[in-house]
Amino acid sequence: MATTFRSSDRTSPWRHVDMALVGSTFLVSVFGLVMVFGASRRYESGASYVVKQSAFMIIGWALMAGLSLIDYRRILDWWQVIYGASLILLGGVLTPLGSLGDYGTKGWYALGPVTFQPVEIAKLATIIAVAAYLGAADRVDLRRLVVALVMFGAPMGLTLMQPDLGSSLVFIVVGVGMLVVGGVDLRYLVALALVGVIGVVGILQSDALDQYQRDRLTAFANPDGVSARARYNVEQAQTAISSGGLTGYGFGRGPSTRLGYVPAQRTDFIFTVAGEEFGFLGAGTLLGLFGVIIWRIWRVAQLARENAGRLLCVGVMSMLLFHIFENVGMNLGIMPITGIPLPLVSQGGSAVVAACVAIGLVQSVHMHRYA
């Protein structure tokens, strides 16, 4: 019964748009804009943040749409170029071309009024590159494992040099996710885990990290032993969220938000706006929408019909999952403070565009899996 036309129709990307992914991403994006507005309305120039964020949203969505239409395999074919370029960008930020950002980290390029963070590109580029490299073979032997580790290690090292601890952790999490699903021998994984634990302990013991980084990392576990500023951030965030209760104070009425008690509220601590003004219902809904996004990506990974596409999805999923858990976790006081944005919600162009691009890639896997 199936005609050639119908058969080709069945493989047409247009028939395989994951509307749930699009819908949940859209809702989170809108939610994000509202939150940015909520966090910045107390400033006279508050509206400008919303306008700027909206502009990036539009760019991000355009890229998402564009990428989803392109067969992801075409993109993976360019992995060496993409990966190489991203490393150059990431390395260049350490040169005088880069600008100083928050906490004295050097992770920005300033192009006139627009700034962007190359690490956002590097995360995606690394996912693409590793997916393409590992996906090209049937099994991950020791040689491929080592190469993959180096591929994660290079951008991670450059990121640490900024130093941006939070973003460099993303590479580890993404690496673990992709290597596990990529089929690396369990023995190797166990060995890597051991090395990792020893490494982390070693880093915390050594002088490799600045005091403020160590403080932020250990604030949640040891509230008495850290700097007043780190403790203040955590306390204010928890206070704002908790006092929101079940239904919140209502938009524009949360005292901590209204009076500016939560530091970095447009960016790192934007989840507090949802918690305080919309309460458990609002913050829970936001978490739920993120859950839907993660679930849909996981589902695309399962549906993927080849290794590279699946690894691409797992990489994006690991990245977003870590962003969400780490960011919301630090807002709730159960994770250390790192400067990791909440995808699609935290104000910041690079992160928004990167999140859109990542989801666009996943959509592409979904749409082109029969191609």
Added chain:
Amino acid sequence: MALDTDSTHIRLSAVGVVALSLFLTLFMRLWFLQGIDRKQFEAVSQSNRLRVIHEEAPRGRILDRNGKVIVDNKTSVVVSLDREPLRKMKESERDRLFVKLADTLNSLSVPVKVSLIQKRFNDTRYAPQDSVPIAENVDDSVEIYLMERTDEFPGVLVERKAIRTYPYGALAVHVLGYVGQINDTELAERGVTSASLSTSGVDSTTTTTSEADDDVEKRSDYRPGDSIGKSGVEQAYEDDLRGVPGQRTIEVNARGDLVDVVKVDPPKQGNDVWLSIDIDLQAQAERLLESRVLSLRGRRDESGNRLNAPQGSVVVQDPRNGEIRAMASFPDYDPATLVNGISQEQWEAFNDPNSGMPLVNWAIGGTYAPGSTFKLFSAYAGLSTGYLTGANAVMIDNGVYKIENCKGEKCEVQNAGRTRHGRVDLARSLTVSSDVYYYRLADKFWNLREQFGETPIQDAAKLFGMGAKTGIPLVGENSGRLPTPAARREAYEARPDLFVTGDWRSGDNINMSIGQGDVLATPLQVVNAYSAFANGGTLHQPQVAIKVTRSKDVTIDVMADGNTELVRTIESKTKSTIPFTGDHWDQIFRGLLGVTQDRGGTAYASWHANPTAWPMAGKTGTAQVRKKADSALFVGWGPAQPGIPPEYTVGVVIPEAGFGGVVAAPLAFQVLQPASNGTLTPACPLSDTTACDLAALDAINKAESSSSTGSRD
């Protein structure tokens, strides 16, 4: 091509499980915070953003017994510096601000020098966290101007506060006392600690209104920087006078800027305290005392001692209930100088003995040898022990008494000026103030101590309240001193190097019997003792206030109908009763009445020169002090007529002044003269004090046409 092995799916599922559990963790934590821990964090949120600003209430007013306002309030607009933010500024930046502030204030016709602002900024008198005033009582327009430009003047505050005003100036200042900033000790006494301050939350301030009694718990709604009564009635009736502080709850943002006023509890003015003092009589006493003291100064007595009259006191009491009608202590001070705190130099000047120590209320804090006024107690002892009966009651006074069983040179004691008084009984001994009569009594008492005990005279004096505080509710009261053989022994045993002997001898008894030696008394003690005699034996605890009221509208007259509501009455208190048997009271009374009414009386001449409308009884005293001029005393009461209750007891004590009959007695009579015949002139309000006082003095001088001559002692 796809690697659809089981292994991959298992691994992917594992990743899914990890993702799911991470989300569950976030949800649980979110629920824990918002559902379970909410209350606790809500409180944190409130303490973050809500500040409670404590606003002191205006104090209640102080009125005289007839409702004349003696202490009032006025609103003062104060420009002050909040030094906390100023300290954080760069020095150059701060200097520029001070110059700008001075310029601005000067252009608003508030003369303020930059140097003054600098000085106040560095002033250590104020606690570091307290704001320091740089201009007080400024115009409302200054307030408006600065309030509109708070950004330009960081750390500059404009506050309104109620401050004390004194319509009668320094009148009754020692009774009124003064108000000052509460200190750490006073805060601690009232249970206010830094802990209790920080825990007093948004709308909790406990107020325990209580009576001014010592045993009642004190109010604790104080904060550092608050005003508190430091002395006098301001201190004694603090809990009545202090109003209920108000609170403004404001919301501040993270930078500490005011965003909103959430709640306002306006302060409630304190209650009015009515004094037992009659301000008109007080004015009479003060102006006479001052003019008498000043006229004495610089003169010399017969022995060539200078009459320094460093201080003086007049006390007028109602013997029927112990209420104080007037209490004058010279020198005085202008209470207005203490309204805004006192400088170190001023404080030292106030406490310099050469200035007469004007802060001291000498009427309750000064102790003097009571001299012959003490004979009342010796007489009572002689009568109540039964010694002065029959033949013992009468003697011939040759002006000299030889101490029994005495060997050596100093065995003869004499009357003042060796005056012979001839045949003397108890009444006569008081009227003419025979010393010899009491020398003999005291000598006999000591020699017969097996029979009368060691301390019959002290016991009598004690009954009249000597040697103990009267309990007047004013700080600074002295208990005086009543020497006893036992106390003498104790003192000697404690410090043998300080005393020649620890023995009590006849001579000590003799000295004490006429109010010399180690006896010391405050003017109030003597007055209170004579009041007790005058009223037939009731010893009162002197009171300075009669009632506490609350005015519905403080801007209209307290006497206006329906404006005033009684809070409580302050009852007079009886301390004890002095027993009199037979004709003992009458014998003493006759003697004391004779002092003014008998030709031989020591105050006969001075009373007749300044007669009151009714006869007065009393006793003069001229106490000797080593190397100084004598202290002049008089204490008496009137009306002193059988069947008519006495209305006034008056006491005058001026040290280094001369004879009691010459210096003190006329003053006492002049004080009561207009009150006795209904011609008391109103006290002079501050606006025309000098002219008014001069006129009043003039009137007194005219009445005093025949010059004052008094007897010795």
